[in-house]
Every structure is written in structure tokens, then in C-alpha cells.
Amino acid sequence: GEHRAKAERMFSLMDGFLKNDPISLQKDILHHVEYTVARSRFSFDDFEAYQALSHTIRDRLIERWHDTHIFFKRTKPKRLYFLSLEFLMGRSLSNSVINLGIQDQCAEALNQLGFEFEVVAEQEGDAALGNGGLARFSACQMDSLATLDYPAWGYGLRYEYGLFRQIIVDGFQHEQPDYWLNFGNPWEIARIHVTYEVKFYGTVEEVEMNGDKQKIWIPGETVEAVAYDNPIPGYGTRNTINLRLWAAKPSSKFDLEAYNTGDYINSVVNRQRAETISNVLYPDDRSHQGKELRLKQQYFFVSASLQDIMRRFKEEHTNFDELPEKVALHLNDTHPSLSIAEVMRMLVDEEHLNWNKAWDIVCKIFSFTTHTMVAEGLEKIPVDLLGSLLPRHLEILYEINHHFMEELKERIGLDYSRLSQMSIVEEGAVKSIRMANLSIVCSHTVNGVSKLHLETLKTKTFKDFYGLWPEKFQCKTNGVTQRRWIVVSNPSLRDLISKWLGTEAWIRDPDILSGLRDHVDNADFHLEWKMVKRINKMRLAEYIEAMSGVKVSLDAMFDVQVKRIHEYKRQLLNIFGIIHRYNCLKNMDKDSRRKVVPRVCIIGGKAAPGYEMAKKIIKLCHAVAEKINNDTDIGDLLKLVFIPDYNVSVAELVMPGADLSQHLSTAGNEASGTGNMKFLMNGCLLLATEDGSTVEIIEEIGADNLFLFGAKVDEVADLRENGVSNLAPLQNASPLKVPLQFVRILRMVRDGYFGHKDYFKTLCDSVEAANDYYLLGTDFMSYLEAQAAADKTFVNQEKWTRMSILSVAGSGRFSSDRTIQDYAESTWKINPCRCPL
């Protein structure tokens, strides 16, 4: 009665949903200008327009977020919780208006207010809460989860400082902290009352409880986690899921000790430090070995997320037996793997389940994806560190291992070598916990991120585990979302595709892209296709000129290698190739030069701040660029530019504008790679080794449609050891595996042809003869051949365009929609749960 009357009143006071016609949008924008941004509607600039529009969109996201949330609560589906320490979201505005289906209306609304959508959208800074591939893949997966209506939540950390900004001074990388929140973040909703205490340190005590002995943890330090919700709208659906990021905040908890040192000011300052310490993203994309701070971040994240998840479960269910039917926990690499010990602790210490029962449940809820290719990259946590920071968790880990070892002995006998290899605890100089072994033991599914990767896992990295539990091992090749990587970043291509396919359905159903094959020989299509590429090259050329002052010709082949700088990714091979090209050009007569395809070589990427070799590669790139770009004799025939501060937004600009992209990892080192897929989607041809997911791209589009080179994964070990390939012993029998060209280039660098002789010495050493772990010398000739093939093909624009079309046509398989559907069906066992309109 009364309740109902009140509800009706509340309803009557507001219209239904916010309206999306251009006039309503303008009103909302102006309202936000005046009352949120607190400027005047008669005078606001592009950035303020961005803020106002973003808040206008935010309002709409909140509506959908809320409806989705209520719908999930009501229907109680099994939920997936995607746990990842990194999400590389980039910008949100364009993505949101596209997924909400109100892009045109927004553009018109802005237009009528005297603004341009593109310019306004460029005001947004990147949310760069991650390092590279793994982190961007997490973001793509969130987009797919939302679009495919899966009842999923993401959990992560709200670093105050995202990935450092790269600044180049005199060709050297410098790192600037990225305080991305300085200008506000309209894309998050602060949930000031959703907070949890996270505990650290302290001791473990044994108590009697109902006659049983029970361990309890008496923690020594408390930090509070507060939730920030980031709505993730799906495309073509009302579903808008949540990415919940945790921030550390000062605990309002009674904590007398901390302040009663007599020196109030210093106590507060020290405390403040403890609380904000979890707020810097670690800038290493490959390893996180044994840093206390990093461990603190991991547990802070794990503890807050699991408290939240368990609270939600317990609100709806009373029996933990139901947990595996209602909750799937996904470990995105081993960074969140402390979750396993934490859930055990919660079930055993707090919910008083017995160990075996708890373990049974835990083994049914976790799945795990490893992104690591080589055993040395696997995360280990020193026992000393863990025992001090999380004493109870260490005990639990020991107990898990004890049970596992017992079981193992029964199954494989007393094979001590294998037992010690498979043990979760690594004995040795620094006794450590092997996070991957823990994750494999406990997860019902262990996923590799490409077929090649899975094969390596089965046959090498986790051979013994595969022998034990073959059914656990699955391949889920990574993917990327065509919403961001075509629709947002390449609107011209989007229109072209839709026009020729006669539908936009590919935006939700990427397999439809294969329909482009029907038009692969259509001349009109070719013409339009080339025009789109040219438009995108123009945008990229403008950016290059603005960033580096180098003017580039649109007729040149835009050849791009953008990704984190790593020895295994072999940017050095690219640079050596460029030096080679330069040498060739210098030695050519005018006539020969006229036949040369002009090149713009574009390199971009960040080096981890402590990774000296990677930083030297960046400097070498600049040194070579300086030489080449200032050589008037060479002119437009060859340019080399380094694009600083490579991030998601730069990628969105670079990929559509690239003709050729390079993926040069020594075979067997790149677990999947996703950059290759993004270039593929943008009709850029690949020049690549047969590594990671490229192998599947070859399967999909055929080896003719990309430029392959280099040693194959099976040859690498032999090549390293013997300097010969086991596969082609006759061809490659010469003990002098390094070609003369390579040696000569190496000598040029060594001798200071590009200056900085001393500085480059160790870099040169690292690829010299027997030191050449990543086989640059070995692969060099093959690399040059592939480059020559690319040059040759580029002259034949019809062939090139055909290959480009077929690349896009084959890219559907590399949509994260496919990845996610696969995960949902065969790993997480979750079903779509579509919120009604």
C-alpha cells in the first residue's frame, strides 16, 4: 500500500530513461557544463566539452549498469569473476558512444554546440593500468563479455599512477609518472561505502574451537580497500557489466598504535605512505620476482575482491556446496593466484569447513590462463617474504603442497626428481612458492593463449603436469575486440566493410567478415579500400610530423613495429634491417634508386625502466634515425621515426595507417601476441616469424598472404646449441651461421658510426656470435628476404590490396568474442544472461 504509493511517487517525479536525441543530449551537456564542470554554457573549451559529454554518457551508462545489475541479482546466473592485476583500457568516450549506439546523435549534438566529436574525444587521456598485451587483452575480453551478455565482473587495481609515460630526451627514454587521475575520471563511480579491510603481517595462533584446533591469523597492519566501478557497456545490448577496481584508502579503523608514537605529524605521513604504496603499477611486463610491494599489491587486490565476491555469494546462498555452480574465478596469469590460498583461508578459518571439503570446492571454481612461454618467466615468491607478509597463507600453501605431494606419490611413485619439479615449493638458494604450479594444481582448467603456446606447455613447460592431468590443458587463442580495433579506431574501414557486406552485423558477429572474400577481386572495392588506407596514412603522417618533425611521403610503405621493447621481440633485427637498407641505398646508383619502394619505418614502444638493453635499443633507433633522416641524399626513400609513449590511443592511430607490420619474436618466445591481430583487422600485412598466434593467422589466411621468415620453433634449440638447424641440416650445415651483412652492420654500430660507441658496446655484445641468444644473426638473411618480398609485392598494388582484404576477411577468428565464447562454454560454463530492453 504505502510502499507502492511511494514507489509510484518516486517514479512519477522523473521521466523514464534519459533520452538520446540530439536536443536532449545538448541539454544534458550544457547542464553538465554549468553544474558539473561549473563553467558557463557560453564559454567552455574542448576539454570542458569532453568532461560534459563524458558525464552525459556516464549518466546513461549508470542507468544500464544499474539495470544489468538488478537483472543479474534477480536471475542469479552463475557468474564469472575475471581477476586481473592489469587492464589497459585506453580512452572510453568513443568506445562508449559506439557501444551505446548513440555516436551520430552525440556528434550532431556537439556540432550544434560548435564542437567536433573527434577533437573533443582527443581530450581524453588514456587509462593505462597495465603494461602491454596481457593488460590490453583483459580490456578486450571485458568488451566481449559485455557484448555477449555474459554475467561477468572484472576485478582489478585502481593504480593512481598508471604505466609511466615515456619521454625521449636526446634519444634516451625517460620515465614520467602517469598521474592519470589529475583531471578527473568520469568513467568511474566511486563506491565510497563499498570498502573492505585488508590485513597484512602479524602472526598465526592456534585456538580451540568447539573442541577442534583452529588456526587464526592475528594481522599486524590494516589498509582499507574502496571500490571504484567502471561500467563496461556491451554493443547492441543493454547489458553493461562492471569492472571493479580497488583503491587503497586510509583506514578509519581504530588503530591506536600507529599514532601514539608521540610524533603525530610523522605518524600520519608514514601512514599515508603505507596506504598509497599499492598505487603504482609495476612497469615490468614480463616478471615480478620477489618484491614486497608487489606482493602487497597482489594480496590487497585478492583480499578485497574475494571479500566482495564471497559477500555477494552469501547474500544469495547459504551453502558453500553451491559455490562451484554459482561462481567461476578466473586467474589471469599467476598475479592473482594468492586467491587460492585466500579462498582456502576463508573457507577453513572463517567458515569452518574442513580442509578436504574446502579443497574440493576450491578445485571446482578456479580456472587459470598462463601467458608465459618460457619457464624462467614464471612467477616465484620467496617464502621468507610470504611468511612475513602473509603468515597464515604460507601455512596454507604448505598444506596444499603436502596434500598434493602425497597424492602425487601415490600416482607416480617416489620419483624424487619429478616430485621436486612439480612441487609448489621450490627448494634451493631462495626457497620459493611456484605460483604457476599452485595454479595448475588447483585449477580445473589450464589455458594456453595459442595453439603453439599450448603445445609448448604440454611438451615442455608443464610436461609433467600434462602427463598427470591431460584433461586440464586447453587452448584459448587470444583475441581482440573489433569494436575498438576497427569500429572505434578505423571508422572509414568500418563504413567500407559494412557497405560491402551489406550489414553491420560483423560488429557483433565477427565471422561474417569472411564475406569480404567474395569481393576480393572487385576493382571498385579495391579502389575504395586503397582510399581508406590512404586516409588513415594521412592521419598517421600528420601525427608523425607533429611528434617528430619528420615529413613523410604517403606513397612510401608505412612499416610499423610497435610493442614493448624486448630483446626477444627483436626490434634490433628491425633496426639492423634498416641499416642494411640504408647501406644498400647509399651504394645504389640513381637508376636503381628509382626502382626502390620508399619506406617509412616506424618504431614505438616502452622499455621497462630497469631494462638497460631495451633502453639501448631505443637509443640506437634514434641514433640511426638521426643519421638517415638527415641524409638528404636518401630523402623520402627511407625514413625512420620513433613514436614516443606508445599506448592504446597511439595504437588506434597507428594500426589503421600501417601498410606493413613486423612481429619478429624469435620463434617460441611469444605466447600469443595480439598486436598482429589488430594490424590484421586493419588490413595491414604482417611480416612475421612463425610464433604464437601468427601460426594460426597463417592457417586462417594462408602463408601467401603474409611475409614469413626465420627459424621455426622446433629449430631454435638446436640453432642455439649447435648453430645448425636440426630440421635442415644439409642446407644450413655451414658452421658460419652469421651472414657477412650482419657482421658488417654490427661492426658499424660497434665502431661508432652512429655515435655512442661505448654505450652501444654491451648491446652489440649481446648479439655477437655465441651470445646471440635470440638468433638475430641466424635469422638475418631470411628476414631480409621477407623484406624484399614485401617490397616486391608493394609494387604490385593489386596483389597487395588483395592480401590486405584477405587479412581483414580472415581476422574474425581473432576476435575476442570468439575467445570469450570459447572460455564461457568450455572453461567457465556460464550462459548469456541478457537484460531486457
Next chain:
Amino acid sequence: GEHRAKAERMFSLMDGFLKNDPISLQKDILHHVEYTVARSRFSFDDFEAYQALSHTIRDRLIERWHDTHIFFKRTKPKRLYFLSLEFLMGRSLSNSVINLGIQDQCAEALNQLGFEFEVVAEQEGDAALGNGGLARFSACQMDSLATLDYPAWGYGLRYEYGLFRQIIVDGFQHEQPDYWLNFGNPWEIARIHVTYEVKFYGTVEEVEMNGDKQKIWIPGETVEAVAYDNPIPGYGTRNTINLRLWAAKPSSKFDLEAYNTGDYINSVVNRQRAETISNVLYPDDRSHQGKELRLKQQYFFVSASLQDIMRRFKEEHTNFDELPEKVALHLNDTHPSLSIAEVMRMLVDEEHLNWNKAWDIVCKIFSFTTHTMVAEGLEKIPVDLLGSLLPRHLEILYEINHHFMEELKERIGLDYSRLSQMSIVEEGAVKSIRMANLSIVCSHTVNGVSKLHLETLKTKTFKDFYGLWPEKFQCKTNGVTQRRWIVVSNPSLRDLISKWLGTEAWIRDPDILSGLRDHVDNADFHLEWKMVKRINKMRLAEYIEAMSGVKVSLDAMFDVQVKRIHEYKRQLLNIFGIIHRYNCLKNMDKDSRRKVVPRVCIIGGKAAPGYEMAKKIIKLCHAVAEKINNDTDIGDLLKLVFIPDYNVSVAELVMPGADLSQHLSTAGNEASGTGNMKFLMNGCLLLATEDGSTVEIIEEIGADNLFLFGAKVDEVADLRENGVSNLAPLQNASPLKVPLQFVRILRMVRDGYFGHKDYFKTLCDSVEAANDYYLLGTDFMSYLEAQAAADKTFVNQEKWTRMSILSVAGSGRFSSDRTIQDYAESTWKINPCRCPL
């Protein structure tokens, strides 16, 4: 043409101003619930209602703020900039809706949504960016400046941690950091683009510039200041002025050094610490001697504010000669006095004015108020510290002093003793800058905060300066705003006053309050007056019970002493008086007890964390309370409660509910006091020494209408030295100045009657015989007599009520409106500038 058409379009898209009828308010509240708080309109709690209502009010404040701003920009009046390191604003919601004149509409709107205004308003936390009297006075002045339409801006610091929260455990004070921003702050507008760089450290170099030698400062560290604007609405006017608070934020400035130490994570963490370090309010309300952090805060504040002020001036004017006609800078105590050196630096080093010209201007723009009574309390900054943090400023200070000394020698000759006393530089063990001397030398006006205070300044503290520049010295007795201290905090009294005065005009014109004298003998008025007091006592009694569990009788006299805990404020005298009362009661027979006026003694206040003696006073209060409150023999005849965490909101509750309030500072120690004025406004009788502004209260309401006691300011020095008063040598000739009662009570505490014998020893020592610097012993008998007089009067409720009415009737003079008008006319020379409706 086009411009006009666009403006019309912008206009037509939104209605004019936001509407304030209850239905419009409800719609806005629900809108904010859904889209700002991101909750559902069907389910939100009191706190969320507070957030939504606050945002609704904020929208309206922004409108007015904006119009006022534009109006000032257009009319270009001379502006006052009020510089203060502390503002004790308390809560904002009630104050805002009252000043906006929409209290009833808001209450009705909430009501219809199922909420109560009072309950919702209680959700707000205090903004406690200050320590005590000085800080709350700053807040009162902002309210008066807005109400009186003055073109003024306040500048301050946005401490992330306000004044610590006081928590009592076992009777001991513990300090908890007050992270007041944890739950968001709707009352501020982040001006993310209004930022300035603030520099520290470094060196000074001499350069040639147009043939002249010029000093320039090469700073070593940069921090960024970002503006947060807090709209301050006037009452009965559209004028809404700005309180701009600065927060430190990470500088996005190119600062390679800081990050190229190789250890990126640690660099960021250290940097973060440097940036947040300015964000803790120092919890000492009386002295800030030589702490680097504090100095950093001061300069951070000064630099950001002056950059902002100068930018604004330069936008409108080109000639610095106009500065004194357009800008008044007020130094609220010496905390912002580095401004003097900073303006000199800006004019000389940056604007290239010559020294004398610059000095001439500077001397015309600064005014200064000192809140300090005793010379030892004056702020000094060690030269070493200043020279390292602000090397160029130190040079400038030396030069200012050099010129001043030269001038002084001409005027007073080579009187080295006087010269060294008046010098801005103090030689001695720690060579220091005397901030008060600096401020006096440079300011055109030096203000005391009460007549008594000014007298002391003239005759003692700044005697020599007064001799030199008598015209500079002015008295501006402090005041408090009746909007907060009656209208917000005591709505029943507000209604009663308006009813009997027949007008609400006193809310803008406090002198009208004297009209209450016409009804001072009206019996109906008395009845209603007593009823109002009883209602307020009821509220207070409920609070006391909730906080301390002690039930108190409404028939008892509520006797309150709330203020910072200080030896000079003599809470100990109060406690000794209570012990005395307890002893008397214990010794009484039943009959005599029946005639005793029951008392509820209420003490509240924070002790600076490092102030041991003050902390012992708090503990003693609890120890005595424990004894008394648990003595069933005494029952309701005497209760003692300590109200923890005294702050503005507690004051708003306590003052209306008090019958009697105590202001016990040893004469000559309290420069003004404002607590006394607030109690006065709430019809609470004062029991006080003749100190600070109490002297003027006596002038205004007559000595009969309050309970006075104790040594007068002229007697104190002699009493201290000789144990006798110079004024009454005959009466007080006994060398045994300390009465037996006092000695006995002291002995009880010493002997452990209240426990904690060892802990209280130093406290007892401090008031023993010759140590008794604050003359507790000397004043004790007189104090008891005043207490007896209060008891006696309380029995005569008619007389008491009369006195109470006359207190309120005389409180108009103590409105900050009067203070501000006085400052505006005789110090700042600014005129009202009323924004049209």
C-alpha cells in the same frame, strides 16, 4: 550575428535558473541519487539523501558563485584577499540552505521523499581545516564578507587530513587522523585547470639583465598546486564568494632528475610523499616553531595564492601602481607572512620593478591581524631553514630588514637595544626571522582582536613599534556570525527572537537584537525563553547520554567549558572547582543538599598531541568524572562529563543547551576568545575572567549580567612575581596567597584519590606554589565565589532569564558582521559590490 545566434541557442536550451519549489527540488534530488550517487531512487539511505541534497544545493551555489564572479569581473572593485592557513568551516548543508533562503522548501522536499532534514544534515562530517578560535573566526568572517556583499576571496590550504579526531580510551586522549575527504566533498569545485607550480630549494644566481645586475632563483623542487573552490553564500543576497583552497598534486612538469635514479618504483613513492606532505594540518593552535614541513606548507600556500591573485590583477590591469587601489591582502596572523617577501620577489625579480618602488607598493597592500597575546607565542623561522628552503626569500628578508634598520636609525638614533628588539632578524643561539616584526613593518594596519589585546600590543608586545607608527595600530574585536551560531544551531531561539522582534532583519543586521531589551520583563517572553532553553538542554542531554552513557537531569544547571585544552585556559581550575563542590556535597547533610542547585559539568576540547600537560588535564577530568558519576550518594547533584572530539558541530549542539559557560583564562592570555560570544548569543550566562573580548562584553551588557572573578590583567605580573597584587596590596598582603581549599584538593590529586598518582604528579607540580604561573591558586577563592553567585542566581529563575535575555540582546556587537564592516571601512577600504538578482 552568428555569435549572438549561438548565445540565444545556448540560452534556449536550458531554462533560466534552477527552481526552488519542493517539487523541483525533489526531482533534482532524485536525479542526483540516480546519476551522481549512482543509487536507485527506490532505495537510498540517509547518507545518500545527504549526498543528493548536497549536490542539489551545490548546483544552486554554482549558479550564484558564477554570477557573483562575473559581476565582480565586470565592475572591477577593489578586492580583498583574505589569507589564512586555517578555516574551521564545520558542516555546510544547513548553513547553505539557510543562506540561500530555501530551508523550508528543502525540508518539505525531503519529507515528501520520506526523509527528515535534521537527520539528513547530521550525515555530514565536519570540515575541520583548522585548530580553534582563529580558524573558526576565519570561517565566520567569510560568512560576513559574503552577506555584506564585499568583493572578497578567501585563500587557504586543502589539507587532506584535517584536525585530528579525538578519541578517548580509558580517559586518555588518542589522536586519529581525520581523513575528511573519504566520503567525497560536494561543497568544493575542483578547478583542475587552475594550477600553479610552487618551487622550493635551489640556489640564487646573479645575472646581467639590460645592464643591471639581477638576482634569480633557480629552484630545486617543483610541486603543483591545484585550486578547489568552496562557494560561500551570503544571506539575503545573491552574492556567493569564493574560498579557494590549494591542494598539492603531482607535478606533471618535466622533472627528469627525480625519476632517473634507476629505481622507478621508489622514485615514484618518494615523490608521492613529497607531494602529499603538505596535506596534514598541524595540530598546534598556539605555536609553529621551525618545522620544515610547516614552512613548506606556508610557502606552498603563499606562492599559489599570490600567483593566482597577480594573474587576476594582470588580466585586468597593466600598471602595478594600481595594485593598492585594486588589491587588499590580509594576513591572518603571521602564518601567511611570507607573502611579503614573495610579493617583493615577484615585483622585483619577475616584473623588474626597482626595489623602492616595489616596497612602496607592498607597504600599501598588506594589512595584518595578530592573534597572539604574549611575545613568546610569536612565530619565528630559523634562518638556516629558510635559507635552504627559500634562498631568495631569505635574501629579500635581509634586504627588507636592512632598509628598515637604516630608516630606524635615522628616526631613533643608534639605540642598539631597541634596534635589535625591533629588527626582523633575531640574532642569538638560533638566528631567526621574526614574522610579526616583518608583518608590522610592511603592513599599513596592524590589528588587535580586542581592546584589551590592542592595549597589550601597544604597551608591551609591540611597544616600540607603536611608538614609531601609532597610526598603524587598530582594534578590531573578533566576532561570530549569528547565521551559524543562532540561525543554524538554535532554530527555536531564532524563531523566538524573530517573533518578539517582529522581524528577521537581525539575521543581516545584528544590532537589532538590542530590541530584545524592550521585552526583558515580559513574563510570556520569559516563559517561551525558558522553554527554548529546555528544548536545547534536552537535545544536549540526549547527546551526552549517547556519548558517555551518563543520564543527566534537565533541572540541573548545565555548566559548560568547551575549547582547546590549555594551561592558560585553566580547565584545571574548573576541575578543581568541581572537586571542591564534590567535597562540599560529601560533607553536607541531607537537608543542606536539598538546597543545592544540581550541576552537570561539561568539559570538552582537544589537546595538541605533543602537549603532555593538556593531555593530563583530560585524563584528570575523566578520573574525577569516574569518581563522581559513580557515587550514588551524590546522584544528580553533580555530574561531570567530558564530551569527546569537540568541533564545530559539537559546539552547535552544546552552546544552545548550556546555562552557564566558563572562560577562565588567566587575564592577559586570551587575545579575544570567540567561544564566549557564541554562548552569549545563545543566552548562556558567562562565568569569566576579565580577559580578551570579555571586557567588551561587560561594557555591553553590564557586569551584573555575568559572573566575573579573578585577577585583572594589570595585577597578574605582580601576583606572579610577588604573590601580591599591586592594585590591592592591603587586602591581599598575606604571603600565603594560596587558599587552604586549593592546597587540599591538590593534595587529593597528588595522593592518588583519583588514581594515577604518578601520572598526575607533574600536573600537580605545575600549579604548586611558585610554579603556579597561571595563578590557579591565587584566583581559586574568587572563582568559587563566582560559582556560588551563579548557583544563587540560578535559583532565581526570573533573574537568570533576565540575564540570559540581556546577554542575547547585547550580542549584536559581537557579530562578525560588525568586525568585517569595521575592517572593510577602516583597514581594507573596500566597498560592497552587490550582485543584482
